[in-house]
Amino acid sequence: MAVEILESCMVKPSDAATTTPLHVVWLSNLDLLVARSHTPTVYVYRRPSPDVPGFFSPDVLKAALSKALVPFYPLAGRLGQDGAGRPEIHCTGEGALLVTARADATLQDLAAAGGFAPSDELRQMLVPSAADGEDRAGILAMFQVTSFKCGGVCVGAAIHHTAADGLAALDFVNTWAAIASKGVDEAAPRPWLDRTVLRARSPPDVRFDHSEYARRRGGGPKTARVPFDSAILPMSKTQLDALKAGGGQGNKKVSTFKAVVAHVWRCACMARGLAEDDDTRLYITADARSRVRPPLPAGYLGNAIFRASAVAKAGDVVSEPLDAVAGRVSGATARLDDEYVRSLVDCLEQVVSDAAGLRKGEWVMPETDLWVISWQGLPIYDADFGWGRPAFMGRACLQFSGLVYLVPGPDGDGRLDVVVAMEPKSLARFKELFYELIKGAGVPCMAE
Structure with a gap:
């Protein structure tokens, strides 16, 4: 074109x-x-x-x-x-x-x-x-x-x-x-x-472990872009309901966000062929607007987002019931209150002068890890210039392999698009597992 x-x-x-x-x-x-x-x-x-x-x-x-x-x-x-x-x-x-x-x-x-x-x-x-x-x-x-x-x-x-x-x-x-x-x-x-x-407090008061912003082995500014392909995987409300109903034990309720993130995490571990004892880290982008006290003013023009994470063994992510994996996702976000955000801002005060390699997309994220960003609840279809709402809205390109966006559909019918970037050798298998495990029963096995 x-x-x-x-x-x-x-x-x-x-x-x-x-x-x-x-x-x-x-x-x-x-x-x-x-x-x-x-x-x-x-x-x-x-x-x-x-x-x-x-x-x-x-x-x-x-x-x-x-x-x-x-x-x-x-x-x-x-x-x-x-x-x-x-x-x-x-x-x-x-x-x-x-x-x-x-x-x-x-x-x-x-x-x-x-x-x-x-x-x-x-x-x-x-x-x-x-x-x-x-x-x-x-x-x-x-x-x-x-x-x-x-x-x-x-x-x-x-x-x-x-x-x-x-x-x-x-x-x-x-x-x-x-x-x-x-x-x-x-x-x-x-x-x-x-x-x-x-603004950071003076003096800084760091009370939590903010390992998401620590320099990791193989970190630093990336020297080469890891090749990846991207795909949009739509999920209907029926499929979402089936995922939430069939993924747990007992009557424990799982939110759509946590169920989908747990499902994506599991599929990625299997598609990438991770070993059972491999550590896999899940990054989640969180919003500080309603977490700080007082909440940030309406219409805050700036960045109020930050990263949280959960770490698990790949074997556990694959073998545990979906609601247990969703519980790991909950654990990553449950503590993110005002004191946590203030502690994070204070922690970052010590690294912003040498932030190269710490900013999103500036390091090579290992194939064991995922980064999930949710656009659920955001007004992504409100841009009506006078001739109707958009039929589609989304990212034009993604930054790195392992990045995942959750994007609601434009019609308010409960649909959710999972937009994923992954290594070419793993993405095809990921797409197969993504739908197979929604309707499948029982506990899946680790890929050999």
């Missing part, structure tokens, strides 16, 4: 009654320990029937983006550094990049060629990249609106992770869409810009 760039421009914040401030935004330790890159996502929209005028008009999108950047003005700035080399956001008002493009294919053609499973090719076609030119260095928000021959449209978004985590990025895109659809007066509330609410 060929994509032709039609226009590329910088959109600056603009409001007749407002001038955006020119200052520096201090970044918290949680901002500095995420991937130092843009997060690429795609929103797919089908043309309404009957047709409507002005479908994804570039002028409408440009004007709405300019207005959205007024309250979210740090995203119109540039990533810089202070005198000591610590990253910070310079609120310069230089703007966000907006690209319009045209594809020589239909959405159906794209689906037939592999659909929207994350891949480097998908990102290169549909999402702007900072690698595409020196003039993009430091830009925090980039978008590409691609029109397809069938009339459908894809909005590719790339928001720098240092500037915003997933929920904060969604708040911005959804605000942009609300302004395009309904006008600025009905858009979302203004974001909370002050990140000092997550």
Whole structure:
């Protein structure tokens, strides 16, 4: 599929009654320990029937983006550094990049060629990249609106992770869409810009073991990317219910999240052929917003996510009932209260000055491990620009092997997509086991 760039421009914040401030935004330790890159996502929209005028008009999108950047003005700035080399956001008002493009294919053609499973090719076609030119260095928000021959449209978004985590990025895109659809007066509330609410204590008081941020054997900056393939594995509500009902002993209830994570962990151990006494670590991304006291302000623009983990023997993950493995997942998240988060922020104060190799995606994660990120409960389908909600929303590409996303379906029917990146030699077997073990009975055996 060929994509032709039609226009590329910088959109600056603009409001007749407002001038955006020119200052520096201090970044918290949680901002500095995420991937130092843009997060690429795609929103797919089908043309309404009957047709409507002005479908994804570039002028409408440009004007709405300019207005959205007024309250979210740090995203119109540039990533810089202070005198000591610590990253910070310079609120310069230089703007966000907006690209319009045209594809020589239909959405159906794209689906037939592999659909929207994350891949480097998908990102290169549909999402702007900072690698595409020196003039993009430091830009925090980039978008590409691609029109397809069938009339459908894809909005590719790339928001720098240092500037915003997933929920904060969604708040911005959804605000942009609300302004395009309904006008600025009905858009979302203004974001909370002050990140000092997550400043480390003085002196630091580390009371917990934060091994997820320790340097591991074979760690440090990665020298080579481990090859992997990606796939989207859909689960219907019926399959989810069957998994939860057939995976335990007794009447113990297991949440959808914990059941699916336990199932994925088990399938990965088997597909990778791990030995029974191999240690396997499960990373989970957690959100601090509601865990700290007081909770972070609504609309917090920054990173409030952090990693938690559980470690087990592969033989136990495979042989235990699903609810027991789900209990291990619960153990990883049960202690994550205000004191734990404050302890973590204090712990990170000691490593942010030398964080290379500790940020997500900057080390080679061993084939024994998984990292699961859930988008359940996030407003990923709320970006209605005035012509309907997206038919699909997801990552454009994944960063490394062993990364898994849990993404709800767009129709509210209880469906869940499991998006997984794994070594090519293991992914095919993983996909087979994924569905076999949902309907299978009894305790599975370790792969020989």
